[in-house]
Amino acid sequence: MKTTRQYITDTFRNLVLFTLPLVAAQQILQFDIDIYLSLLIGIAFGILEAWILWKWTFPWVGEIVSGFFYSSHSNAGEDIEVEAARQLEQAGDIPGACRILEHYAETHKGFMRAWDMYISFLIDPMEDYVRAIEVLEKCSRSRRWNREDRAFFLYRIGKIYKTRLNRPDKAAAYWRETAKRYPKTAFGREAANKL
Incomplete structure (x- = not known):
């Protein structure tokens, strides 16, 4: 059974493959030489384009689109x-x-749920705040997360410093960074309210 990500990727591939004959026809019409030579050149370019799209472009775009909707x-x-x-x-x-x-x-x-639960276990009951902050820092720098998620990770670091490590100066620094980098997110606004 196909996952949603596979379904989006396959749909995008099929849509572009549907347009390839149109691209090949356009290539043929651009040359003012013998029609058979034009046809061969158009087919060659079409095959090359299809191979490039299939091999590199489709998987990359499919991952971006599905990651955007389902991250x-x-x-x-x-x-x-x-x-x-x-x-x-x-x-x-x-x-x-x-x-x-x-x-x-x-x-x-x-x-997100697995990451959130893992970080929650590190914070309480394990009280491994250093490891929790390391994981949150790593997640906040990763581009695989959307802006709201990255803002959440930075905000949560500030919360650890404030409530667990009694370092309000460090908490304020992280909340300031969250508010500055992600002002239009819920956690960016919440961080701004904490300052």
Whole structure:
């Protein structure tokens, strides 16, 4: 069964492949030489263009489009992993739950729930604030997240400094950066209110 990402990528490929004969016909009409030679040149250019589009352009554009629409949404695999981590947490195996979430988050980029739960476990009950800040910093710099998600990561670093490490100066610095870089996001506005 196709995932939504595969469906979008395939649809985009089919749409562009539908237009390739039109591009080839346009190439043929641009040459004022023998019609057979024009036809061969047009077909050659069409095949070359199709190969370039199929090999490099379609996968790249499909990833961008599907990443834009589905970057922060959950999927069935994430639900299973999050539930497994929740069961380990209830059994008292927080490090095991963190391992599951960290592995899933690293191998399935862009799904927010696994990252959020992993960071929450690092903060409380593990109280590994240094590791939580490292993960949040890494996520805030990654372009795979949309602006709202990156603002959330920066805002959360400020919250750790304020509430857990009692460093209001560092918290204010992160909230200032969040408000400056992402002023039109919900977390950018919230950070501005905290200053």
